Amino acid sequence: MPNDDMISQQPAQEKKEREKNLDKMRQKKRRELVAKKFGKIVPIHMLEETKARLEMIAKKTAISRKEHNAAEKRSSVIAELVNQYYIDNLLAYEHENSELAYNTYNKIWQANFQGKPADVIARQLNKAGTRIPYFDDKSGKIVVESGKWKKDDIETFSDTALVIKIIESNEKNTKRNAK
Incomplete structure (x- = not known):
């Protein structure tokens, strides 16, 4: 026979499990939207020294960025550098x-x-x-x-x-x- 502690823990565990599932669905939807807008996410492997330089560039080039984490910031800086190169060297x-x-x-x-x-x-x-x-x-x-x-x-x-x-x-x- 279940005791009172087991019964009181069950709704808390169910709630935690529901929240975990909702979070997974939200993340999946976000990944799908990002993939739809920008294409498949491709990891960019770089040396730690290169990442450090990229962070330094980010501090100089980030005007009004709203990125939330390091990966988003690096991605924005790479896009900015590509655009700057295009403007300076390829654009007529x-x-x-x-x-x-x-x-x-x-x-x-x-x-x-x-x-x-x-x-x-x-x-x-x-x-x-x-x-x-x-x-x-x-x-x-x-x-x-x-x-x-x-x-x-x-x-x-x-x-x-x-x-x-x-x-x-x-x-x-x-x-x-x-x-």
Whole structure:
């Protein structure tokens, strides 16, 4: 015959087991969503020294990251480095507005790398009279205006993936309209 201690432990064990199963299902769903959005997760093996360097780069390049763990941070930094390499070495920017966007990106990236806050970067660009390239969704081109740089503008040009998208769209639409 079961005693009172065994009976009182049973609901607690069942609750713990339910929570464990729910956690497994949640993790499975998250993995599936990540795989659907980014593709299959591929481990990147690297030396401890390389990981340490990657962490140092993360501290310099992480502008407004929301990653929760070291693996997510490393993944974001690798994506950032790939995008930076692409912008600097492979991306064509033949149109003058594309070149202005690229040069502006470089100024902002350097200031971010130096650890300057967005509002300080905006003040410096305003003081220097740097024109603001922005993306016109309707035409798919970069339009340049003279105005006041804002924190949002700095955040836009701190996002390498977005800068690539803007310049590629501008180049494509500029060439299409030239024909």
